[in-house]
Amino acid sequence: MELILSAGIGALTASGVYLLLRPRTYQVVIGLSLLSYAVNLFIFGMGRLRVNAPPILEPGGVGDLAHHADPIPQALVLTAIVIGFAMTALFLVVLLASRGFTGTDHVDGREQRGD
Amino acid sequence: MLPVFLFAPFGGSLIAIFFPSDQRGATAWFAGAIALVCFLATAGLYPFVAAGNVLRYQLEWVPQLGLSVSLRMDGFAWLFSALITAIGVLVVLYARYYLNAEDPVPRFFALFLSFMGSMLGIVLSGNLILLAVFWELTSIVSFLLIGYWHHNAHARDGARMALTMTGMGGLALLVGLLLIGRVVGSYELDAVLASGDAIRNDSLYVPILVLVLFGALTKSAQFPFHFWLPHAMAAPTPVSAYLHSATMVKAGVFLLARLWPVMAGTEAWFWLVGLAGLATLVLGAYFAIFQQDLKGLLAYSTISHLGLITTLLSLGSPLAAVAAIFHIVNHATFKASLFMAAGIIDHETGTRDMRRLSGLFQYMPITATLAMVASAAMAGVPLLNGFLSKEMFFAEAIETHLVNILDTITPYVATIAGMFAVTYSLRFIHSVFYGVPPSDLPKKPHEPPRWMRAPVEFLVLACLVVGILPGRTIGPFLHTAVASILGDRTPHYSLAVWHGWNVPMIMSFVALSGGVGLYFLMRSYLATGIEGPPVFRLLKGQRIFERVLVTLSWKWARSIEQGLGTRRLQPQMLLLIILALTAGALPLLAHGFELPPLVIRGIDPAFALLWTIGIACAVGSALQAKFHRLAALVLLGGAGLVTCLTFVWLSAPDLAVTQLLVEIVTTVLILLGLRWLPKRIKEPEREDIPMRTRFRRLRDFLLAALAGGGMTLLAYTVMTQPASETIASYFLERAYSEGGGTNVVNVILVDFRGFDTLGEIAVLSIVALTVFALLLRFRPQADSLEAPEQQRLQNAFDAGHPDRAAGDSIAEYLHIPSAIMRWMFPVTAMLAAYLFLRGHDLPGGGFAAGIAMSIGFILQYMSGGTRWVEERLRIHPLRWMSIGLLVAVATGVGSWLFGYPFLTSHSQHATVPVIGKVPLASAILFDLGVFSLVLGATVLMLIAIAHQSVRAPRAHARGARAEKEAAQ
Amino acid sequence: MTELAILWSILLAQVMLSLAMAFALYRIVKGPRAQDRILGLDTLYINAMLMLIAFGIRTANTIYFETGLLIAVIGFVSSIALAKFLMRGEVIE
Amino acid sequence: MRAWFPYPLLSTALVLMWLLLNQSVALGTLLVGLVLSMVLAWVAVKLRPTRSHLNRLRRIASFGLRVSIDILRSNIAVAGIILGTRGQPVRSGFVSVDFDVEDENALALLACILTATPGTAWLEYDRRKKKLLFHILDLENEIAWRRTLDRYEAALKEIFQ
Amino acid sequence: MTDWLQHLPVLPILVPLAVAAALIPIDERERTLKGSIGFTSTVIVFVVAVILMATAGEETLPGAGVYQLGNWPAPFGIVLVVDRLSALMLCLTSGLALAAQVYSMARWHTAGHHFHSLLQLLVAGVNGAFLTGDLFNLFVFFEVMLAASYGLLLHGSGPLRVKAGLHYIAINLAASSLFLVGVSLIYGATGTLNMADLSTRLAALAPEGRMLVETGAAVLGIAFLVKAGMWPLSFWLPTAYAAATPPVAAIFAVLTKVGIYVIIRLNLLVFGTAAGASAGFGQSWLLAGGMATIAFGAVGVLASQAMGRLAGYSVLVSSGTLLAAIGLGHQEMIAGALFYLVSSTLTIAAFFLLIELVERGRDAAADVLAVTMEAYGDFDENEEEEEVGVAIPGTMAVLGLCFSLCAVLLSGLPPLSGFIAKFTLLHGLFDVPTAGQARTISAADWTYVALVILSGLAAMIAMNRIGIRTFWASIEGTIPRVVVIEITPVVVLLAACVFLSFQAGPAMRYMQATADDLLNPAGYGERVLSAPRAGGQ
Amino acid sequence: MSHLTDLPSWAAIPVCMLLLLGAAMTLIGSIGLIRLPSFYDRLHAPTIATSGGTVLICLASMLCFAVLQSRWIFHELLIIFFITVTTPVTLMLLGQAALYRNRLEKPRDVPQTPGRPSKEDSQ
Numbered sequence A: 001m002e003l004i005l006s007a008g009i010g011a012l013t014a015s016g017v018y019l020l021l022r023p024r025t026y027q028v029v030i031g032l033s034l035l036s037y038a039v040n041l042f043i044f045g046m047g048r049l050r051v052n053a054p055p056i057l058e059p060g061g062v063g064d065l066a067h068h069a070d071p072i073p074q075a076l077v078l079t080a081i082v083i084g085f086a087m088t089a090l091f092l093v094v095l096l097a098s099r100g101f102t103g104t105d106h107v108d109g110r111e112q113r114g115d
Numbered sequence B: 001m002l003p004v005f006l007f008a009p010f011g012g013s014l015i016a017i018f019f020p021s022d023q024r025g026a027t028a029w030f031a032g033a034i035a036l037v038c039f040l041a042t043a044g045l046y047p048f049v050a051a052g053n054v055l056r057y058q059l060e061w062v063p064q065l066g067l068s069v070s071l072r073m074d075g076f077a078w079l080f081s082a083l084i085t086a087i088g089v090l091v092v093l094y095a096r097y098y099l100n101a102e103d104p105v106p107r108f109f110a111l112f113l114s115f116m117g118s119m120l121g122i123v124l125s126g127n128l129i130l131l132a133v134f135w136e137l138t139s140i141v142s143f144l145l146i147g148y149w150h151h152n153a154h155a156r157d158g159a160r161m162a163l164t165m166t167g168m169g170g171l172a173l174l175v176g177l178l179l180i181g182r183v184v185g186s187y188e189l190d191a192v193l194a195s196g197d198a199i200r201n202d203s204l205y206v207p208i209l210v211l212v213l214f215g216a217l218t219k220s221a222q223f224p225f226h227f228w229l230p231h232a233m234a235a236p237t238p239v240s241a242y243l244h245s246a247t248m249v250k251a252g253v254f255l256l257a258r259l260w261p262v263m264a265g266t267e268a269w270f271w272l273v274g275l276a277g278l279a280t281l282v283l284g285a286y287f288a289i290f291q292q293d294l295k296g297l298l299a300y301s302t303i304s305h306l307g308l309i310t311t312l313l314s315l316g317s318p319l320a321a322v323a324a325i326f327h328i329v330n331h332a333t334f335k336a337s338l339f340m341a342a343g344i345i346d347h348e349t350g351t352r353d354m355r356r357l358s359g360l361f362q363y364m365p366i367t368a369t370l371a372m373v374a375s376a377a378m379a380g381v382p383l384l385n386g387f388l389s390k391e392m393f394f395a396e397a398i399e400t401h402l403v404n405i406l407d408t409i410t411p412y413v414a415t416i417a418g419m420f421a422v423t424y425s426l427r428f429i430h431s432v433f434y435g436v437p438p439s440d441l442p443k444k445p446h447e448p449p450r451w452m453r454a455p456v457e458f459l460v461l462a463c464l465v466v467g468i469l470p471g472r473t474i475g476p477f478l479h480t481a482v483a484s485i486l487g488d489r490t491p492h493y494s495l496a497v498w499h500g501w502n503v504p505m506i507m508s509f510v511a512l513s514g515g516v517g518l519y520f521l522m523r524s525y526l527a528t529g530i531e532g533p534p535v536f537r538l539l540k541g542q543r544i545f546e547r548v549l550v551t552l553s554w555k556w557a558r559s560i561e562q563g564l565g566t567r568r569l570q571p572q573m574l575l576l577i578i579l580a581l582t583a584g585a586l587p588l589l590a591h592g593f594e595l596p597p598l599v600i601r602g603i604d605p606a607f608a609l610l611w612t613i614g615i616a617c618a619v620g621s622a623l624q625a626k627f628h629r630l631a632a633l634v635l636l637g638g639a640g641l642v643t644c645l646t647f648v649w650l651s652a653p654d655l656a657v658t659q660l661l662v663e664i665v666t667t668v669l670i671l672l673g674l675r676w677l678p679k680r681i682k683e684p685e686r687e688d689i690p691m692r693t694r695f696r697r698l699r700d701f702l703l704a705a706l707a708g709g710g711m712t713l714l715a716y717t718v719m720t721q722p723a724s725e726t727i728a729s730y731f732l733e734r735a736y737s738e739g740g741g742t743n744v745v746n747v748i749l750v751d752f753r754g755f756d757t758l759g760e761i762a763v764l765s766i767v768a769l770t771v772f773a774l775l776l777r778f779r780p781q782a783d784s785l786e787a788p789e790q791q792r793l794q795n796a797f798d799a800g801h802p803d804r805a806a807g808d809s810i811a812e813y814l815h816i817p818s819a820i821m822r823w824m825f826p827v828t829a830m831l832a833a834y835l836f837l838r839g840h841d842l843p844g845g846g847f848a849a850g851i852a853m854s855i856g857f858i859l860q861y862m863s864g865g866t867r868w869v870e871e872r873l874r875i876h877p878l879r880w881m882s883i884g885l886l887v888a889v890a891t892g893v894g895s896w897l898f899g900y901p902f903l904t905s906h907s908q909h910a911t912v913p914v915i916g917k918v919p920l921a922s923a924i925l926f927d928l929g930v931f932s933l934v935l936g937a938t939v940l941m942l943i944a945i946a947h948q949s950v951r952a953p954r955a956h957a958r959g960a961r962a963e964k965e966a967a968q
Numbered sequence C: 001m002t003e004l005a006i007l008w009s010i011l012l013a014q015v016m017l018s019l020a021m022a023f024a025l026y027r028i029v030k031g032p033r034a035q036d037r038i039l040g041l042d043t044l045y046i047n048a049m050l051m052l053i054a055f056g057i058r059t060a061n062t063i064y065f066e067t068g069l070l071i072a073v074i075g076f077v078s079s080i081a082l083a084k085f086l087m088r089g090e091v092i093e
Numbered sequence D: 001m002r003a004w005f006p007y008p009l010l011s012t013a014l015v016l017m018w019l020l021l022n023q024s025v026a027l028g029t030l031l032v033g034l035v036l037s038m039v040l041a042w043v044a045v046k047l048r049p050t051r052s053h054l055n056r057l058r059r060i061a062s063f064g065l066r067v068s069i070d071i072l073r074s075n076i077a078v079a080g081i082i083l084g085t086r087g088q089p090v091r092s093g094f095v096s097v098d099f100d101v102e103d104e105n106a107l108a109l110l111a112c113i114l115t116a117t118p119g120t121a122w123l124e125y126d127r128r129k130k131k132l133l134f135h136i137l138d139l140e141n142e143i144a145w146r147r148t149l150d151r152y153e154a155a156l157k158e159i160f161q
Numbered sequence E: 001m002t003d004w005l006q007h008l009p010v011l012p013i014l015v016p017l018a019v020a021a022a023l024i025p026i027d028e029r030e031r032t033l034k035g036s037i038g039f040t041s042t043v044i045v046f047v048v049a050v051i052l053m054a055t056a057g058e059e060t061l062p063g064a065g066v067y068q069l070g071n072w073p074a075p076f077g078i079v080l081v082v083d084r085l086s087a088l089m090l091c092l093t094s095g096l097a098l099a100a101q102v103y104s105m106a107r108w109h110t111a112g113h114h115f116h117s118l119l120q121l122l123v124a125g126v127n128g129a130f131l132t133g134d135l136f137n138l139f140v141f142f143e144v145m146l147a148a149s150y151g152l153l154l155h156g157s158g159p160l161r162v163k164a165g166l167h168y169i170a171i172n173l174a175a176s177s178l179f180l181v182g183v184s185l186i187y188g189a190t191g192t193l194n195m196a197d198l199s200t201r202l203a204a205l206a207p208e209g210r211m212l213v214e215t216g217a218a219v220l221g222i223a224f225l226v227k228a229g230m231w232p233l234s235f236w237l238p239t240a241y242a243a244a245t246p247p248v249a250a251i252f253a254v255l256t257k258v259g260i261y262v263i264i265r266l267n268l269l270v271f272g273t274a275a276g277a278s279a280g281f282g283q284s285w286l287l288a289g290g291m292a293t294i295a296f297g298a299v300g301v302l303a304s305q306a307m308g309r310l311a312g313y314s315v316l317v318s319s320g321t322l323l324a325a326i327g328l329g330h331q332e333m334i335a336g337a338l339f340y341l342v343s344s345t346l347t348i349a350a351f352f353l354l355i356e357l358v359e360r361g362r363d364a365a366a367d368v369l370a371v372t373m374e375a376y377g378d379f380d381e382n383e384e385e386e387e388v389g390v391a392i393p394g395t396m397a398v399l400g401l402c403f404s405l406c407a408v409l410l411s412g413l414p415p416l417s418g419f420i421a422k423f424t425l426l427h428g429l430f431d432v433p434t435a436g437q438a439r440t441i442s443a444a445d446w447t448y449v450a451l452v453i454l455s456g457l458a459a460m461i462a463m464n465r466i467g468i469r470t471f472w473a474s475i476e477g478t479i480p481r482v483v484v485i486e487i488t489p490v491v492v493l494l495a496a497c498v499f500l501s502f503q504a505g506p507a508m509r510y511m512q513a514t515a516d517d518l519l520n521p522a523g524y525g526e527r528v529l530s531a532p533r534a535g536g537q
Numbered sequence F: 001m002s003h004l005t006d007l008p009s010w011a012a013i014p015v016c017m018l019l020l021l022g023a024a025m026t027l028i029g030s031i032g033l034i035r036l037p038s039f040y041d042r043l044h045a046p047t048i049a050t051s052g053g054t055v056l057i058c059l060a061s062m063l064c065f066a067v068l069q070s071r072w073i074f075h076e077l078l079i080i081f082f083i084t085v086t087t088p089v090t091l092m093l094l095g096q097a098a099l100y101r102n103r104l105e106k107p108r109d110v111p112q113t114p115g116r117p118s119k120e121d122s123q
């Protein structure tokens, strides 16, 4: 499991990073989304991987790490997802505004040679 | 008593600013009164100081660091104070008549008083750092004074150069003084003066010396930093008389004299100071000969005389020090009077150019006489004060101080410089006051007002009196000053006019006669009117300085800024990624990172297959994002879905729910944005891609692979390590008993770490506001202004067929789907309610509910369009957001009533009749706030973008209408 | 014996479902037209939902049910947004 | 009653949904569900979804059964087509039929049925000409599908009056 | 009667947050009302900050200044920690916010919507970042701060701001990802998020764990350094700051300091002397990066033609000076560095506010207002852009005086706080401890001294050049129309610098006490970790 | 928490069979997505998953949890219901969009009804 998930995180990161370096704003926004998936999974993985041990207690119960996955990274990821969503929205609107003002969807607001 | 010397001038300066600009006389009276008060105070202190006492005043400033406002007046400081205040009074009187009615007089006197205060501060400082403070203040104020007539380009350039040079020196001096403080352990002058041996023997001595000298030599315009002074002559003449002869330029030599007891006497001192002094002495004098501007001549002469003083101080002998101090006073006297005289000439004739001036004696005989006497003092003619100190200089020059070439040539250089001094003094007198009567002068020359001449008269009288009766007049004061510097090393000296026929006398004679001869030899050359000395004319320090400054501070700076910086995004991203990779890799390498063993066993094939899909989606999305945006978006959705499944698989149902919902909203969001992006061009053939681009893509690919590999490694390493003892157990144990919920993640979100959630919803609201505000200003590019091609075709079709109404196409398209979509609204709301209510115990919660509800709204917008929905539903996302945030905060604050910190949850399970046991955690209320805010923010963002489709065409039409109207 | 059979059949079912997802992905990647990709995404969502239910059975845990339900109720929203974009060039008019 | 439950069918469905979601028929759940469904129905009124009257429950039941059987059959048939058990390439095509049902919800229901039935796909409905265009995977069954649709038309007309 | 004063630490976050929320639905035409409410809020925050500053560190009992949110003790719950440093930063932030707020009410808040809400939210975010003792909560408040800064940077819209905003946002989003990776890595290796807890756990960690923590900290560091503006991660900064509206740029002056603040915190708390083998981690990189930043900033200052960019580069110089000072690792310099931090922030903020007033007489403002005018395409607000301010003859003199003060402060010339700051830094560098062996002055020390001095010189030359061009050589420009509430904040900020100069003794006493606190991470840990819960549980 | 292995074999066998059958149907649907030649053909493919696949797998789930938890409330019905209701919306919109695009590009291949524009119409 660990191996597969790490590979997945790596692939998401690589794709995201590659897109971050691209000249089109749309590429960057997709890249940021991919990167945020990667980061969220990374955070999640820091609590170690557990199958079928959701941190949900029996009513009145007391949980422990032997039977429940670490809830903290999950809570952190939730926050990160929300913030990531907000930032994607923001970046998108800014790139629209930039395109509106400059007429191009290049990240620098004007076409560069060889992009 | 001592603070008066600071309070009076600085306070006076503050008051002077507020004088009305037409009150020339009153302002002058005021400034004069201040200067006079200071002078009288100085005079009054003489008996105390003369008795060998040191007057001290101490006020703490930054005591921890040894910086105090510690003032200290000994004989030497007294002498300088007297000079500064006395000449100050005279300059005020002079300036009263010199300045025109149009000049901003209050500003002049305000600055003048500030300057006087700063200068007094330098000489009275008992703390090295305080001295540096006043030192730089004089630079700043002198900058403003030189630039007084700032409409004049020369004044601006001169001011800038003066500030740059002296400011630079001041910064170096500061470091030097800090180092002295380090060596001595204190910045107090008393302590420093007592630590001469420690300083001279410290390994930091040479750095200290160099830094201090850099400060002193720049300030005193010593070679090779002399060139700023002539350009400072663009200042009004009172400023030149005061700053550039009597006081400010003396600050450098003052400091050398002040530190003389602790720093002089070493070989390094001798060489560094001596070389600068001698070079300045002779070069200044030589340059002075060839000036055409009266003030230029005087400026170079000043440089030369300061060189003389520096040379004297370099010698390291007590007698030389006495001579130096004596010459400081003498020079101040005659040079100030000469500047004032030059100013009178300028004021009354309208020019300072010696090529135009001549024969003025008959028009202004008194001024001429005064100027001649002062010039004679400058030339070192006997019975005048300049002669006495020059004789002492000659006497010291022939002494042997250290056996080296510099010491050997000193007498010769001194004689030659003396000769030059005679030449330029003679030239000044002869060319201005004698010869044919002047023609074409801007003004008809005449004597100045009575009181404008008075300061000159006074100073010239002083030259005479001191020159004839030195022992009776200056003697005691000089002795007090000398004794305070030299202490027990004070030598025996006599201030007699006549010491008999000795070598210095012969040197003086040679200089006098040689100077006169030289002048007559050079008359024909000087008559050509060429500005500047032969040979050196081409080597203009100022020009070089300017060029170096421009090159360094402008051309180089700009190219470096462009070379080391960039304004493009991609290189910045590249750097960020490279640095992040490096930062992440270095600690791993430093610790000898070893790859943990690969665990292949136990891999679930379905999960593996799932991630094969996920990876393919990610990579595919990256590859398609440029030319197939929709495909990239779909693939992104695929990657998100795999992420969602992973969360389920690995025991995070809450994350899965949230991820899924966010995924959906993000897709809609990006699609909404896609409408405003330019049409994508066709993908070029592989061969058509330039090498450069290919290389860049390869580089980025490698970097991306490295980043991905790094993340894989890190993730794998951590995940295969046993977990360390984590704070999570605490939460698991208490989630139900103290947090009142079984869904630990939700309890963390609304209780244990509710503050994170509060911040998170704040982020959401900020972004929503930003998006909203930005979109109000949205101006679409022309090509995306009109409706998309599909709509145009469909509208044209509707319009082209008589049996169809406008909008039939879309109506038919959505006819049946929207029937279903409308029914889905209450369903989505029900689902949201369900997610919300169960959140505390099972996956769900305010956030998920909010997003789900907003999807319900979006669905309606998609089915019916903006107007359709807004005609039916009241949508107030801003209000929802506001209420949500307020509810969340208020819930947290509620716990204050019970004496608990913010966000303390009150969890109880209340039993409500019929309904049964319900959780009543205040956290639920908090979650309600979250719900409201998330709903508001999400709807606001999406709807704000969607509104552009309605708004832009309208604005477009309005613009077109306006244009048409304008054309008519 | 039953245990093993159960585990294996569930595993097999999951593998089949993930293969189904892979085929949907194939359509997304391959296209050829945008409508094919969107169709692929919709299928991917449905397959993923079934995968979730299967996973629920495998773990004998109903906690994952809501994720599946969410796909069923609102999973189609992104697909219809894409489809409408295709038709009208605009998601919300 | 009308004021409290403007869409009785919707409200019932919502309550049912609530009970299923909560996996409980406890009185408390029911009450909460009722309140929620009432509130939501009011909101739904604002969107003014088309109101339909269903009658003849027995007819509904038989129609439902009929549809289920159709779906089951075509599931098997289409699976066969896809797996290529028939050994010949499939011949698919568009079919246009006259379909005269006014009720929007009835049309929506038909759309769901046709979509849920593998082998048929609803494409578009022309409100003026009352023509329904759909796509079928196996043109060999075209006649059978047309007949089925006629049956559906009749049934829907009966149910939605 | 409950002791309400115990809740003071959370007020600097809550008050602006709640006020921002309350401001959202108020009609945009009621800007003055919004501004007044916002102003009141900021005043409250300022007063609270002053009280916190006055009481910070007075009692060193466990739990003093520790606020347990939700009544959960550290390291489990999130705690706010008020110490001298955070109180100081709160005070600085709210002071700047007040200035920016007042200034904006003359005209700039009309340039877009929701200005006052965003400003309040920025204050809440920055204050949160200063107060929190939890790494992930720090991330959250960083994001609050960043999100608000995005909104404020884009306030007024227009091509320049949007372009600058795009870069600013893109880079900061990437940096935020690094932040998350770093924090989670640290959590994965140590199992804690509380900084005090982290500092106590680090020394006892196995080598592999330590390796991971260091990796996490390094990645985290990059995120902070982006914010702090270290070369070469800072190219976006001058452009962004120059493009921002003046009140926004002024408050932005404190944003880089948040990055610096966190670096100081982590450096001295987590990687302090008690960190065992990890002590002083990353310092050499801070030193090198800081020095490069000073150099680049100074070069940029020289190369700037426009005052806005000059000010932006001054921000870099300030950051570099602080980073390198931390990197040098001389404990005697910390107090000086803090003094420098305060002084340079106030100065730069004042300068940003001043720039637009000075340039207004020329041309710059005209096009800004043009953008403002056409903006309300859809929202027929019919706002009369009345000509605000009157041309007072003395205006130019006051502006000139303010400019000169800025120049003196930026160049570090005496007698103002810029000089004192430089003096305190260099004094600390050269300081000989009263007891113990004098440290020899290393090559790095000399380089630092040279850079500090030369950067001051560069500022002097550049300010001189630009000042002469503006005030002395300008062709009959119109006298700018300036209203009192625009010039007052500038004057007040500069007066604060002047006050700081003359009260440098008490100020340095505070800084010294702060430095002593920082150098005693064990005391901090003790205070945070053994704080008792309310209600005596 | 219960385990699947607690399932008695009388229930386990039908659960497994239903599950496998459902998964197989789903797989077949997706194979159709690959194998069928035209877009309109492929439009039928996912419906196997939404009808046959969903029903079977949900039945498996219902049976499984009914036995394991001894309850008779089948919330899986919701999934079946909503999938049946929502999938048509997507497919209808998608099918019409495809039809519209095809009419513009290759008008011969698809039926022309007055309801839709074609290239000739728009010129």
Ligand code: NA
Pocket: B354, B355, B356, B357, B358, B430, B431, B432
């Ligand atoms: Na002449």
Ligand code: NA
Pocket: D114, D115, D116, D117, D118, D119, D120, D121, D122, F044, F047
């Ligand atoms: Na079908």
